[in-house]
Amino acid sequence: MVEPVRTAAADGATSGTVRRPALSPSRASDFKQCPLLYRFRAVDRLPETPTRAQARGTVVHSVLEKLFALPTAERRPERAHELLPGAWAELREREPELAELFDGPDDPELTRWLSSADSLLDAYFELEDPRRLEPEACELRVETELDSGVLLRGFIDRVDVAPTGEIRLVDYKTGAAPRQIGEAKAMFQMKFYALVLWRTRGELPRQLLLMYLADKQSLAYAPDEAELRRFEKTLEAIWQAIRKAGETGDFRPNPSKLCGWCDHQARCPEFGGTPPPYPGWPEPDPGPESVLDRTD
Numbered sequence: 001m002v003e004p005v006r007t008a009a010a011d012g013a014t015s016g017t018v019r020r021p022a023l024s025p026s027r028a029s030d031f032k033q034c035p036l037l038y039r040f041r042a043v044d045r046l047p048e049t050p051t052r053a054q055a056r057g058t059v060v061h062s063v064l065e066k067l068f069a070l071p072t073a074e075r076r077p078e079r080a081h082e083l084l085p086g087a088w089a090e091l092r093e094r095e096p097e098l099a100e101l102f103d104g105p106d107d108p109e110l111t112r113w114l115s116s117a118d119s120l121l122d123a124y125f126e127l128e129d130p131r132r133l134e135p136e137a138c139e140l141r142v143e144t145e146l147d148s149g150v151l152l153r154g155f156i157d158r159v160d161v162a163p164t165g166e167i168r169l170v171d172y173k174t175g176a177a178p179r180q181i182g183e184a185k186a187m188f189q190m191k192f193y194a195l196v197l198w199r200t201r202g203e204l205p206r207q208l209l210l211m212y213l214a215d216k217q218s219l220a221y222a223p224d225e226a227e228l229r230r231f232e233k234t235l236e237a238i239w240q241a242i243r244k245a246g247e248t249g250d251f252r253p254n255p256s257k258l259c260g261w262c263d264h265q266a267r268c269p270e271f272g273g274t275p276p277p278y279p280g281w282p283e284p285d286p287g288p289e290s291v292l293d294r295t296d
């Protein structure tokens, strides 16, 4: 359930970049879950309160990215643990509000939180040995336009390319929820990236690998062409539905048990709230890029 907060520095982009509206896996999932949630996040671009779990996901992703930048022999658990405090300091510098998650540097909760991040890193090393891998890219920003004109955009945690040219896409999951709960959402996300890679490079990824660090399990999946073509149609239908709602402002709430994780209950009619006036579809200028654009 918990996805890391990705920041503008993740791919060297600068905040303030003006971008054409695009579909990302997170926002597509938002719309499927609740159109009003999509509106709050993608159209109104309302801020949300970051959680410790999100921040931990971000630092763990950052440490793993830094780990693969090290010489192969240095990619050991001890080095990963050494990288953690620096990754947390960098994140606080980029997102100063995250410092408020803890009551100063001596907060015992911070010590426990860092220790839980170390445990996730240890779990990673139980799943694979990074000294045996040489990824083509980490935290890769991808974007492609489908023939239908739908623009797809997102970030892939890691791309491995075998000497034979076969591509594997890897995604680290750091949330505490059992993997069965988030599996359908994660698979949607991985098919999204597989489609973007396929359309960008003309090469169908051979494997999609989800690494669930909290429960030390991996899930590998081999996509096929027919399935990705069907998935492409699904994304086009979602985008059409979003654009239709965008023209009228008719983004309806769709209550579910996932409302418990929604930051917008106070402005949701299902909880007695009133949404702010609809600001209109953000085109041609969608406004500056926000942290929420990077929660894939």
Ligand code: SF4
Pocket: 034, 036, 037, 253, 254, 255, 256, 258, 259, 262, 263, 264, 265, 268, 269, 270, 271
């Ligand atoms: S509280 Fe539930 S119904 Fe309301 S916007 Fe959030 S997810 Fe949608």
